[in-house]
Amino acid sequence: MGRSALAAVAILVACVLAVPSTASAVDGGSVPGNGADTLTIGTTDEIDTINPMLGYMSSTQQEYLWDPLTASSRTEVGEAAPGLAESWDVSPDGLTVTYRLRPGLKWSDGKPLTSADPQYMLSRIAAGGPGQGMWGNFLDSVTSVSAPDDRTVQLHLSVPNSMMPRMPIPILPKHVLEKYPDTELSKYPIDPAHLVTSGAYRLIEGGPGSSVLRFEANPGYWRGESPVKHVNWRFFKAEDTVMQAIMKGEIDYTSSVNALQLRVLETQPNIRANQFPQIGTFREIGFNTGSIDTETGKPMGDPNPAVLDPKFRHALSTAFDREAVAHKAYKGGMTPLKTVVGAGFDRFRWEVPPSDPSDYDPELAAERLDAAGYRLGADGKRTLPNGKPVGQLRLLGDSGNPSALQTVQLVREWLQNLGFDVKVTAMRMEKLNDVVLSGDFDMFEQMWGIDDDPDSILMYFTCAQRGLMSDSWYCSKEFDALYASQKRELDPARRIETIRRMQELLYRDAPYIVLGNLTARQAYRVDRWHGWTPALQRAGDVMADVVSLFSLRPGGVPGSSSGTGGPAQTSALVYGSIGGLLVVGALARFIVVRRRRATAEERE
Numbered sequence: 001m002g003r004s005a006l007a008a009v010a011i012l013v014a015c016v017l018a019v020p021s022t023a024s025a026v027d028g029g030s031v032p033g034n035g036a037d038t039l040t041i042g043t044t045d046e047i048d049t050i051n052p053m054l055g056y057m058s059s060t061q062q063e064y065l066w067d068p069l070t071a072s073s074r075t076e077v078g079e080a081a082p083g084l085a086e087s088w089d090v091s092p093d094g095l096t097v098t099y100r101l102r103p104g105l106k107w108s109d110g111k112p113l114t115s116a117d118p119q120y121m122l123s124r125i126a127a128g129g130p131g132q133g134m135w136g137n138f139l140d141s142v143t144s145v146s147a148p149d150d151r152t153v154q155l156h157l158s159v160p161n162s163m164m165p166r167m168p169i170p171i172l173p174k175h176v177l178e179k180y181p182d183t184e185l186s187k188y189p190i191d192p193a194h195l196v197t198s199g200a201y202r203l204i205e206g207g208p209g210s211s212v213l214r215f216e217a218n219p220g221y222w223r224g225e226s227p228v229k230h231v232n233w234r235f236f237k238a239e240d241t242v243m244q245a246i247m248k249g250e251i252d253y254t255s256s257v258n259a260l261q262l263r264v265l266e267t268q269p270n271i272r273a274n275q276f277p278q279i280g281t282f283r284e285i286g287f288n289t290g291s292i293d294t295e296t297g298k299p300m301g302d303p304n305p306a307v308l309d310p311k312f313r314h315a316l317s318t319a320f321d322r323e324a325v326a327h328k329a330y331k332g333g334m335t336p337l338k339t340v341v342g343a344g345f346d347r348f349r350w351e352v353p354p355s356d357p358s359d360y361d362p363e364l365a366a367e368r369l370d371a372a373g374y375r376l377g378a379d380g381k382r383t384l385p386n387g388k389p390v391g392q393l394r395l396l397g398d399s400g401n402p403s404a405l406q407t408v409q410l411v412r413e414w415l416q417n418l419g420f421d422v423k424v425t426a427m428r429m430e431k432l433n434d435v436v437l438s439g440d441f442d443m444f445e446q447m448w449g450i451d452d453d454p455d456s457i458l459m460y461f462t463c464a465q466r467g468l469m470s471d472s473w474y475c476s477k478e479f480d481a482l483y484a485s486q487k488r489e490l491d492p493a494r495r496i497e498t499i500r501r502m503q504e505l506l507y508r509d510a511p512y513i514v515l516g517n518l519t520a521r522q523a524y525r526v527d528r529w530h531g532w533t534p535a536l537q538r539a540g541d542v543m544a545d546v547v548s549l550f551s552l553r554p555g556g557v558p559g560s561s562s563g564t565g566g567p568a569q570t571s572a573l574v575y576g577s578i579g580g581l582l583v584v585g586a587l588a589r590f591i592v593v594r595r596r597r598a599t600a601e602e603r604e
Contacts (some may be wrong), residue, residue, distance in 0.1 A: 084105060349500070476509060
């Protein structure tokens with residue numbers, strides 16, 4: 001650490017210690033009781049909804065409340081683990097998947113949880129109902145779902161689905177869900193007084209938009225009652241107040257800290273802090289490749305003609321300095337990446353061949369632009385192949401994310417150096433997503449995350465996702481054919497080869513120019529809780545999923561006066577592959593799993 005960094009850390013420590021003890025409650029909400037059996041988590045994240053039928057990204061809170069048929073393994077990426085189903089099997093032809101439910105399952109209102117519940121919900125999603133955008137890749141070849149008896153669920157497929165037998169969709173109760181047709185799902189009761197759940201916890205206070213969510217352990221849960229009797233989620237508006245809260249012991253865990261704050265927290269005797277590669281998460285510069293009205297097929301919005309041209313987009317693949325973005329914008333919290341398949345999925349990743357230079361090279365970008373017909377005019381500005389001015393390129397960025405804003409400023413500078421006029425507009429993520437769906441944009445900076453299989457990001461480049469979850473409006477018959485092929489392929493080697501070909505096609509057509517794989521950060525108190533256990537990787541996420549809570553025990557390590565966290569804790573920074581498969585099942589709804597768009601804590 002250099003002198004300037006040390007000075008900055010010293011100043012930050014002084015500022016934190018100087019803040020009055022009530023400061024962190026300003027935007028995190030006051031929490032009644034922070035007793036020995038209460039774990040308090042602090043986050044700057046915003047959740048869109050707890051309802052798994054409506055959300056654009058899954059959340060840890062969903063996993064607290066409702067179990068899926070299968071969870072995600074904590075030791076092997078991409079492997080299924082027991083959930084509501086204690087066992088499962090796939091027929092030799094891959095066309096029938098059978099799940100056997102645990103005996104004695106009940107909903108929180110006392111009604112039995114039977115095969116009729118997943119049969120109803122999965123059938124509704126498979127038929128194209130709400131939830132299709134989030135979970136459809138698990139069900140896209142399902143022709144019907146049957147319930148031969150109260151404990152058996154069978155999925156009948158037209159063609160094999162390589163995603164199965166994984167089935168991480170949180171299951172809602174049929175006797176509640178069937179009362180709300182698709183047009184009225186927003187009225188589904190989420191308030192604590194009426195919410196019917198099956199998971200390890202029950203919601204006892206708060207809801208979407210609240211400053212605090214409070215959960216209480218379910219004593220009738222099939223794993224047994226969690227040793228963490230209460231969990232409070234506190235929502236903050238800024239990382240500074242999150243840091244103040246954990247320093248003073250007002251929260252026990254957070255992943256909403258930046259690199260400089262992490263260095264401070266690493267020095268604290270009762271706090272463990274570390275960073276690790278976020279599995280499959282990446283940030284990118286995306287393009288409007290052709291927004292359309294999905295009902296008529298006619299062009300919609302007003303994209304600049306240049307961004308509609310794959311040759312133009314590919315020419316920019318060497319225009320952006322990924323190392324500069326990683327170090328300047330993300331302060332070392334990112335490692336450069338060139339495809340949509342990130343950390344944890346190494347065996348699936350296509351590597352750009354040496355014959356196709358892909359590192360930062362603005363001169364090569366200029367040559368490629370010239371060759372594609374985008375030449376410099378007398379005024380120093382690029383023209384379209386027809387000789388008309390390219391005009392202004394509109395670049396959108398997330399106003400709530402300082403690192404994203406710095407990234408778009410860097411991208412604007414690099415594009416200006418190549419002869420383009422670029423206008424940057426910053427807006428909240430919700431507004432940005434609305435603009436993307438309208439088609440009134442040219443470029444944006446955003447993030448995606450893979451769940452437990454590369455399919456969970458590749459699906460969003462299919463033509464069918466336009467107007468749904470696609471933000472690039474990309475559509476290619478060749479890509480769609482490859483996507484369908486890998487989805488049916490049950491031979492791992494052949495499937496991997498197809499997925500690599502898909503990445504190569506995306507690199508050539510460049511709906512995205514991928515910038516880097518994000519690094520997650522976390523900090524947690526070891527004087528109030530012990531048994532913190534990382535999932536999937538050494539020094540990995542200790543709050544990856546609801547199962548993480550079952551390893552925790554109140555207080556510091558027994559017999560230790562220093563409050564150390566035990567052998568599971570380490571501040572080592574670990575890079576590299578996980579050596580297994582991939583991620584979207586039930587692991588880390590915030591940090592690892594079922595993450596579609598970035599959460600606020602992932603933005604740094």
